[in-house]
Amino acid sequence: MSEIGLRERKKQRMYQTVSDTAIRLFLEKGFDAVSVAEVAAAAEISKPTLFRYFPAKEDLVLYRIADHEQEAARVVAEGPGSPLEALRRHFLDGLERCDPVTGLNDDPRVLAFHSLLYGTPALVARVYAYQQRSEAALAEALGGDLDARLAAGQIIAVLRILANENWRRIASGESVAEVREDAVAAAERAFGWLERGLPRLAPS
Incomplete structure (x- = not known):
């Protein structure tokens, strides 16, 4: 070496x-x-x-989540398929793997970290800045124009809300097994809405 x-x-x-x-x-x-x-x-x-x-x-x-900042942009850049197809597949794969980023993870250490992150005002402010950078990176991957920025804002918001809903239910005491089916259905529904609203980024 x-x-x-x-x-x-x-x-x-x-x-x-x-x-x-x-x-x-x-x-x-x-x-x-x-x-x-x-x-x-x-x-x-x-x-x-x-x-x-x-x-x-x-x-x-x-630092623990810093490597995810460029994740959506990387998924779009690497494909395969249309941007929304690639992002949908990536999120569903994350649910299957119980990736903490999807919120579908009931490991006590993951729940404790989420509680720290979203229960501390100074950290919440930094998470918001992190999401803005993630949105900007995705917009650049989608073309960088106004349409790309509008689309990126919608996509990042959908990913955030889906993950937060999964985390909210698990933090309230439900298990991954109890949440998984609803989480998959919600993701499929949300990406369906995105595809209808953003046909330029949807599968042809």
Whole structure:
């Protein structure tokens, strides 16, 4: 392995370790009750070193979902099929795999992370910015014009609402088995609406 490859792997391990340490502390004590200095001490690094990896406290949490920011754009770019066909298939595959991004996952650790993310005002604000970047990336993948931006806004909203509804039901005590059939039906229905409203992006 090259020295550059080794350095990159060490850097990624550092990101993961520090983020995991921070999330553990936030879940134990609450996001606002834990200082950045406390996270740095628990991760056995200096505070300046932590800030080199994570410029803001919120980034310690958002790192866990950062790799999904470009997901919709990547699915459209890689295909196959029309944009809506590819996105529909990807979301349904995610439901089948119980991908946490779809909200259809009842692992206690996933539920705890969702509660942290959506129960902390500072993190909710950052999630909104994350969704805006995801929408912008999808719009670019769809062509970048006004029509593409309008379509991207609708698609990202649909994905968010579907996932939040699944998470809401599971957080209230229902199991994946109880929610799955409705989740698939809701996704099929929502993508049907998108295809009728956005025929340019639908299967021909």
